[in-house]
Amino acid sequence: MAGLEDLYKEIVIDHYRSPRNRGELETPPAQHAEGLNPLCGDEVHVYVQVEDEVITEVAIGGQGCSISQASASMMSAAIKGKSLAEVRELSTAVKSMMSIHEQSLEDDDSGVLPEPPEVELGDLEALKGVVKYPVRIKCATLGWNTLAEALQS
Amino acid sequence: MSDAGQPTLDTAAVRADFPIFDGPVNGRELVYLDSSGTSQKPRQVLDSMHAFYVEANANVHRGAYYLSDQASRRMEGARTKVARFIGATEAEEVIFTKNATEALNLIAASWGRANLQAGDAVVLTVIEHHANIVPWHMLAAERGIELRFIGIGEDGHLDLSNLDTLLDGAKLVSFTAMSNVLGTLTPVARIAEAAHAAGALVAIDACQYVPHLPTRLADLGVDFMAFSGHKMCGPTGVGVLWARREILEAMPPFLGGGGMIANVTLDGFTTAELPHKFEAGTPPIAEIVGLGAAVDYLDGLGMEAVRRHEVELTSYFLRTIKERHGDDVTVHGPSEPSERGGVFSFEYKDVHPHDLSQVLDEHGVNVRAGHHCAKPLMKELGVGATARASLYIYNNESDVDRLVEALDDASDLFSF
Numbered sequence: 001m002a003g004l005e006d007l008y009k010e011i012v013i014d015h016y017r018s019p020r021n022r023g024e025l026e027t028p029p030a031q032h033a034e035g036l037n038p039l040c041g042d043e044v045h046v047y048v049q050v051e052d053e054v055i056t057e058v059a060i061g062g063q064g065c066s067i068s069q070a071s072a073s074m075m076s077a078a079i080k081g082k083s084l085a086e087v088r089e090l091s092t093a094v095k096s097m098m099s100i101h102e103q104s105l106e107d108d109d110s111g112v113l114p115e116p117p118e119v120e121l122g123d124l125e126a127l128k129g130v131v132k133y134p135v136r137i138k139c140a141t142l143g144w145n146t147l148a149e150a151l152q153s
Numbered sequence: 154m155s156d157a158g159q160p161t162l163d164t165a166a167v168r169a170d171f172p173i174f175d176g177p178v179n180g181r182e183l184v185y186l187d188s189s190g191t192s193q194k195p196r197q198v199l200d201s202m203h204a205f206y207v208e209a210n211a212n213v214h215r216g217a218y219y220l221s222d223q224a225s226r227r228m229e230g231a232r233t234k235v236a237r238f239i240g241a242t243e244a245e246e247v248i249f250t251k252n253a254t255e256a257l258n259l260i261a262a263s264w265g266r267a268n269l270q271a272g273d274a275v276v277l278t279v280i281e282h283h284a285n286i287v288p289w290h291m292l293a294a295e296r297g298i299e300l301r302f303i304g305i306g307e308d309g310h311l312d313l314s315n316l317d318t319l320l321d322g323a324k325l326v327s328f329t330a331m332s333n334v335l336g337t338l339t340p341v342a343r344i345a346e347a348a349h350a351a352g353a354l355v356a357i358d359a360c361q362y363v364p365h366l367p368t369r370l371a372d373l374g375v376d377f378m379a380f381s382g383h384k385m386c387g388p389t390g391v392g393v394l395w396a397r398r399e400i401l402e403a404m405p406p407f408l409g410g411g412g413m414i415a416n417v418t419l420d421g422f423t424t425a426e427l428p429h430k431f432e433a434g435t436p437p438i439a440e441i442v443g444l445g446a447a448v449d450y451l452d453g454l455g456m457e458a459v460r461r462h463e464v465e466l467t468s469y470f471l472r473t474i475k476e477r478h479g480d481d482v483t484v485h486g487p488s489e490p491s492e493r494g495g496v497f498s499f500e501y502k503d504v505h506p507h508d509l510s511q512v513l514d515e516h517g518v519n520v521r522a523g524h525h526c527a528k529p530l531m532k533e534l535g536v537g538a539t540a541r542a543s544l545y546i547y548n549n550e551s552d553v554d555r556l557v558e559a560l561d562d563a564s565d566l567f568s569f
Contacts (some may be wrong), residue, residue, distance in 0.1 A: 004512065
């Protein structure tokens with residue numbers, strides 16, 4: 001498919017076809033959130049179990065387009081066994097890769113965006129191409145935003 | 154074709170009127186199949202708006218000076234054109250709003266608040282656009298009215314088997330004249346007759362109807378009709394509410410402000426005559442002028458010819474996509490072209506609609522993907538989203554062929 005290789009990388013399609021950590025966890029002890037992209041109806045359900053500030057178990061449910069579902073699957077593989085601090089860094093790095101720079105009004109007003117954390121993104125790098133398709137950024141970040149909600153719940 | 158021999162459209166000549174087809178878009182020849190979302194605009198409409206700004210721009214109904222009079226004349230001329238186009242008996246029954254959504258909200262907020270009490274029923278259908286559901290939910294939350302829904306039956310048609318029960322005690326029936334998802338043409342006159350017999354008023358969302366079929370209000374027999382300008386070759390920013398004079402006169406005003414008053418004192422106000430009573434503030438004058446030009450353009454083509462063209466192209470679409478893709482494709486809505494418009498929500502293999510529209514975009518084929526602002530209908534259909542292709546006056550068989558061929562690429566990429 002000419003032109004779309006950057007978006008639909010082989011590893012993305014692989015995660016879409018064979019999603020990792022698919023299922024549910026019992027709540028509690030697990031925490032849970034359901035994310036919805038109201039524009040297109042993509043749904044991602046995230047279950048995480050946290051013990052001693054470490055994500056010990058993760059499960060993903062929902063339905064939607066290849067990017068939303070593959071991104072959630074890749075996220076689940078990347079965060080399992082990681083500390084919450086590491087997961088926060090990963091999340092910031094993934095969003096920054098998609099040109100979402102989270103800055104609050106309280107941050108310094110130099111106009112210079114903070115450098116994204118230097119983290120090994122691994123397979124998550126494959127989602128880099130999404131930045132060229134702005135309407136799909138919401139699909140790609142749905143899993144990460146839902147994870148943040150689940151961790152707050 | 155039952156209408157064989159009757160004039161249809163010269164799509165090559167029509168396309169020449171639309172500058173967007175002049176050159177490539179994003180490097181590709183444009184196959185625009187999202188006219189249900191918004192139509193493209195002919196040069197005649199763009200020129201009319203440009204001419205308004207360079208020749209006659211002033212605020213309307215305000216000044217005694219020549220220019221303001223010119224602006225008012227162009228705007229009111231457009232109102233007359235729109236009234237004739239839909240078969241209204243008086244131009245004053247045509248209220249300009251910012252879009253069809255505002256027109257439907259106006260019915261709910263003004264007529265609804267004045268006429269509906271707790272326990273009163275409003276009948277809608279499960280195939281409605283959110284614009285004809287949410288205003289009624291809002292009123293239900295405020296007033297405790299009951300909402301009832303006509304369901305969906307065979308082949309994408311409404312299920313009217315329990316219509317009499319649904320109408321029992323209803324004050325209003327508000328429904329789409331043509332589904333923006335299924336293309337279904339609903340039996341407007343039949344429902345209107347039954348509703349009136351039961352003592353209810355009738356409103357239709359005609360966003361997908363007025364741009365595509367000859368519209369004669371007398372034949373439809375409704376009390377309110379809402380539609381948008383931008384789906385019928387006009388600009389965004391202007392919509393229409395039509396309602397019968399006696400209903401509009403009895404309704405309280407919607408927005409308050411300049412233009413809609415007869416008098417204002419520190420103690421209160423009185424409202425202006427129709428249509429100004431419902432047009433507070435400076436209206437979208439240039440857009441109204443543009444809508445008038447759009448009506449002239451469609452009149453020039455002839456709405457009978459527009460409808461014939463769309464029925465023919467609908468037949469071609471349904472036949473071609475089935476011949477090429479067989480059971481790999483599911484097209485929702487009526488299978489008989491004469492019972493529907495050229496709006497096709499479809500599913501292709503297991504490819505998600507978003508991915509489908511992304512792949513089609515690589516071929517320059519513009520289709521919409523999502524719930525099309527009809528989430529209750531998506532639930533009825535048992536899908537989260539669909540891809541939707543929709544046809545208009547500038548589309549031709551080649552556009553359909555390009556869509557049908559491009560589907561193969563999605564298959565290569567996503568089939569499991």
